[in-house]
Amino acid sequence: MARYSKESIERLRDALDIIDLIGRYVTLKRSGASYKGLCPFHEEKTPSFVVNPVTRRFHCFGCGAHGDPLHFIMHHENIDFKHAVEFLAERYGIQLDMVAGEEKGVPKKRLKDLLEEAKSFFHAMLLYAEEAQEAREYLAKRGFSLSFVQSFGVGYACGQLKRYLISLGYNEVEIREAGLLHSSGRDFFSERITFPILDSMGSTIGFSARKWKEETFGGKYINTQETALFKKSKILFGLFYSKKKMMQSRTACLVEGQLDALRLIEAGFDYTVATLGTAFGQSHVDQLKGIGVEEVYLAFDQDDAGRESSEKAGELLMGRGLMVRVVEFANYKDPDELLLQQGRSAFFYALSHAKEYVPFLVDSERQKRDWKVPQNKDRAIRKIANRIRQWPSPVLVHESLKQLAELTEVPEKFLQVGEKVAPAAFVRPVSLPTVPSEMVGELELIRWLVFVGNEKQEIFQYCKENLTPEELAYAAPKKLYAHILESYTKGEIVDSMNILSECDTEEVEELYQKIMSRPQDEKKAMQIVQELVQKIKQHHWLKKREAILKAMEDPERTEDERLELARKYSLLKA
Numbered sequence: 001m002a003r004y005s006k007e008s009i010e011r012l013r014d015a016l017d018i019i020d021l022i023g024r025y026v027t028l029k030r031s032g033a034s035y036k037g038l039c040p041f042h043e044e045k046t047p048s049f050v051v052n053p054v055t056r057r058f059h060c061f062g063c064g065a066h067g068d069p070l071h072f073i074m075h076h077e078n079i080d081f082k083h084a085v086e087f088l089a090e091r092y093g094i095q096l097d098m099v100a101g102e103e104k105g106v107p108k109k110r111l112k113d114l115l116e117e118a119k120s121f122f123h124a125m126l127l128y129a130e131e132a133q134e135a136r137e138y139l140a141k142r143g144f145s146l147s148f149v150q151s152f153g154v155g156y157a158c159g160q161l162k163r164y165l166i167s168l169g170y171n172e173v174e175i176r177e178a179g180l181l182h183s184s185g186r187d188f189f190s191e192r193i194t195f196p197i198l199d200s201m202g203s204t205i206g207f208s209a210r211k212w213k214e215e216t217f218g219g220k221y222i223n224t225q226e227t228a229l230f231k232k233s234k235i236l237f238g239l240f241y242s243k244k245k246m247m248q249s250r251t252a253c254l255v256e257g258q259l260d261a262l263r264l265i266e267a268g269f270d271y272t273v274a275t276l277g278t279a280f281g282q283s284h285v286d287q288l289k290g291i292g293v294e295e296v297y298l299a300f301d302q303d304d305a306g307r308e309s310s311e312k313a314g315e316l317l318m319g320r321g322l323m324v325r326v327v328e329f330a331n332y333k334d335p336d337e338l339l340l341q342q343g344r345s346a347f348f349y350a351l352s353h354a355k356e357y358v359p360f361l362v363d364s365e366r367q368k369r370d371w372k373v374p375q376n377k378d379r380a381i382r383k384i385a386n387r388i389r390q391w392p393s394p395v396l397v398h399e400s401l402k403q404l405a406e407l408t409e410v411p412e413k414f415l416q417v418g419e420k421v422a423p424a425a426f427v428r429p430v431s432l433p434t435v436p437s438e439m440v441g442e443l444e445l446i447r448w449l450v451f452v453g454n455e456k457q458e459i460f461q462y463c464k465e466n467l468t469p470e471e472l473a474y475a476a477p478k479k480l481y482a483h484i485l486e487s488y489t490k491g492e493i494v495d496s497m498n499i500l501s502e503c504d505t506e507e508v509e510e511l512y513q514k515i516m517s518r519p520q521d522e523k524k525a526m527q528i529v530q531e532l533v534q535k536i537k538q539h540h541w542l543k544k545r546e547a548i549l550k551a552m553e554d555p556e557r558t559e560d561e562r563l564e565l566a567r568k569y570s571l572l573k574a
Contacts, residue, residue, distance in 0.1 A: 004085070004097060005096075007097070008094065008095065008096045015092040016069050016088065016497070018051060018057075018058070018069050018072075019035055022037075022058060022069075023035075025040050025076060026040050026049065029047075033052070033053075034050050034053070035052075035053070036048075036051075039063060039065065041065045041075065042060070044062050048060055055453055056069065056493055056495055057453050057495075067451060069497075070085070070088070070495075070497065071451070073088060077200055077201055083201075086108065106174050106177045106178075106228075110174060111177060112204065114175065114180075115229075116203075116204050117170075118161055118204070118207070121165075122156060122189075122196075123154065123155040125155060125157075126156035126194075129156065131158055132158065138193070139154070142340070148262070152196070152262050152266075154194065154195060155193070156194065157187065157190055157191065157192045157193075157194050157207075158190065161187050161189070162175055162185075178224075178227060179206055179226070179230055180224070188225065189222070191211065191213065192216065193210045193211075195207065195210070197224070197230070197235065197276070198239075198240040199239075200239050200243055206227070206229065208221055208237070210259070221277055233278050233281060233283060234283045234287075235276050236273040236284055237273060237275065238258075238272055239287070244270075245271040246288075250293055250294040251293065251297070252271055252272070252273060252288055252293045252295075252296045253269055253296075253297040253351070254272075254280065254297065255272060255273075255299050255334075256309065257301075259336050260335045263336045263339050264339065264347070279312065280312065280313040282316060285320050288317075289320055294322060294323060295324075296323070296324055296325070297325050297326075297351055297354055298324065298325070298326045299335050299350070301334045302330070302333055310326050311361065311364060314326065314357045314360070315387060318357055318391055318396075319390065319391055319392065325355060326354055326357065327350050328354070329350040335347060358388070358407070359407060365383065366380070368380070381404065381415070385401060385415050401416070401417045439473070441535050442472050443476075444528075445463075445532045446480045446481060446484070446499070448528060448532070449463065449481075449529070450484070450494060450496055452525045453495055456526070458526065459525060459526055460484075460485075462530065462533070463529065463533060464488065466533055467481075467533045467536060472536060473536075473540065473543065483499065484499070
């Protein structure tokens with residue numbers, strides 16, 4: 001994470017108004033000294049979501065959601081700590097100044113502004129330019145209406161973007177860093193229909209461009225080159241349009257092509273996303289899980305490659321405990337064609353008749369080999385059973401093996417149904433930089449103190465009475481802990497911004513960002529803080545004990561010094 005100056009972080013903190021911020025997402029009504037509304041993180045009819053303007057905290061008594069403004073944005077927008085800071089800075093018009101000497105490349109705000117200008121230029125060209133007539137005819141022939149083009153900012157690249165952006169004051173270095181130039185200096189996109197790629201907050205971060213003439217050089221689709229903003233392996237196309245419905249319904253529909261995604265979103269299936277010409281991977285699963293998705297429909301192309309993609313994507317999703325259903329629609333190659341020829345009801349029918357993942361695997365294996373040959377059936381069933389045993393939940397494994405036995409008409413005992421199977425460690429822990437385990441514990445304590453904030457005075461008082469900063473072994477958490485105790489003693493609000501302003505090295509800031517991105521349960525706060533304090537004190541005690549023992553072994557020590565060390569050791573042991 002780029003390190004921003006303490007002064008700019010404090011400016012952002014002062015500008016933040018938690019009632020104004022959350023009020024943009026939730027209808028809040030005053031209730032005494034606080035404000036109440038319907039929780040945005042789960043469905044409810046009676047308001048249980050409370051925002052306190054004094055402590056600058058929110059809390060839901062229904063689902064347990066809790067935290068400060070940064071926690072809210074991270075959770076609601078499904079973004080990490082770093083992007084939440086930048087998001088709030090943009091929203092409140094605060095310039096985040098980098099620490100002197102650390103600014104590298106073109107500022108992201110400048111790149112986003114440039115890409116928005118490119119989006120507007122492409123869109124205007126498609127609507128009005130004479131040379132875009134063929135592109136307009138192509139889209140009309142494919143059934144894309146004017147409202148579709150306007151809703152999604154569809155455009156036309158004519159090879160004149162560089163000249164236009166330079167006329168606005170941008171330079172070639174900036175245009176290149178935005179991924180819009182070839183190494184030769186020419187426009188990256190030319191004679192293609194463009195589709196803006198938006199991040200989860202609606203900012204343009206790149207483009208996907210489709211050719212409509214065979215003679216146009218390159219593949220059918222090409223995407224913006226990798227940039228500081230655009231990492232295609234981590235992007236779900238259409239997420240900005242679909243995120244709200246996905247969070248509400250806990251459901252997602254995954255397709256292969258960008259046009260498939262946009263067509264479905266326009267038709268009302270606004271929980272649809274697509275990958276960007278890359279395989280569905282673990283980072284995509286993490287994004288869906290982060291939004292709260294529990295069920296995923298896979299509506300890939302109806303060919304061998306599509307079935308293979310469904311198998312691979314399904315494996316990753318089932319490995320994280322999500323429910324997977326595979327959508328099939330005979331005689332149509334993809335959702336776009338089905339929707340265009342048969343309409344919305346046809347795709348809804350296909351969704352309602354989607355197969356669960358295990359039956360899909362069985363049908364897929366049956367198509368690959370003749371099951372009348374015992375060896376083929378044996379090989380296929382063992383292959384599916386081995387996949388199932390890699391899933392993390394013992395209950396999911398047990399029930400899926402039972403389902404497999406029933407579908408394949410094989411006795412359950414042959415598949416070891418009911419036998420104890422060690423679940424695979426597929427659910428990866430949140431990664432922290434390589435640090436000693438004792439330091440992780442100290443950072444966990446910092447995370448909890450920031451998370452509960454001033455609303456849990458008893459927790460701060462417990463720490464103040466039972467743990468001094470000197471008992472922490474590592475410089476970074478020691479500094480942050482001392483700052484938290486000082487802020488608490490002065491009656492200042494302890495929150496993410498308060499601590500971030502004290503992160504004076506890149507290492508400290510990176511560690512803080514990582515721990516702030518991890519989930520927590522506010523109800524267990526006191527118990528966990530007490531356990532962490534005891535572990536830190538025990539580690540400190542052991543270190544002091546080792547130091548005394550080592551000093552006693554020093555042959556240069558006098559008898560009086562040895563006696564004094566023995567006395568200290570005896571007191572420490574007591």
